[in-house]
Amino acid sequence: MTFRATLVTDGASDVVLVRILEWLIGQLTATEIEVRWADLRGLRQRPRGLGERLVVATRLYPCHILFVHRDAENQDPAVRYTEVRVANTTGLGPVCIVPVRMQEAWLLHNEAALREAADRPSGTNPLDLPTAARWERLPDPKATLYHALRTASGATGRRAKRFKPARAAHRLAELITDWSPLRPLPAFARLETDTRNALRNLGIVVIE
Secondary structure, X not given: OOEEEEEEOOOHHHHHHHHHHHHHHHHHOOOOEEEEEOOOOOXXXXXXXXXXXXXXXXXXXXXXXXXXXXXXXXXXXXXXXXXXXXXXXXXXXXXXXXXXXXXXXXXXXXXXXXXXXXXXXXXXXXXXXXXXXHHHXXXXXHHHHHXXXXXXXXXXXXXXXXXXXXXXXHHHHHHOOOOHHHOOOHHXXXXXXXXHHHXXXXXXXXXX
16 A cells, blocks of 8 residues: 655745655654645646645645645744644644744754755855754744855855755755754654654554
8 A cells, every 4th residue: 555645835945845754754654655745836726725725735636644834934833733723624634834933944954965955065154054942933044044055155246146045945955864953843843743643543653
């Protein structure tokens, strides 16, 4: 039997969460589970509202586990969990991914990978990356990440104008192979717990 997981995100840039989920699931079970991002951009009629997006996503990407990403931003994370629970009519118990601000905060922990993603792996210019204690308290994690990538690139002039931080961020997620530094974060810890429970509910053997 092939187990599948579907990820529904706030936006296209959040597809990087697929890599985090693949790593996390691999830490929790030896069972192979395919994680697919629900790409709804090409639909002639876009679903309106979260509830409709979840229904359309699970119809186009049938799955056993439904992951739903919602950035908390300035809201209490509990509000986002409730929003997903109320909107969901798919019959699947969703596993929520709710970073305290934005998911970009979860990409700030690996300086070597960040420099490589910026195409300057041997660079030594200071990046002033925030410490782990500040990751989820940053007012704008995306701006922090993009600034770090631009700085790491060392690009100036025309090359700086051509540099695409969003593309580099996507590459960064591909380069990172260990996401364990995120485990102390409450939002990630809850994601791990909820994922473990979802696997158990499917009868999948979980690594303790």
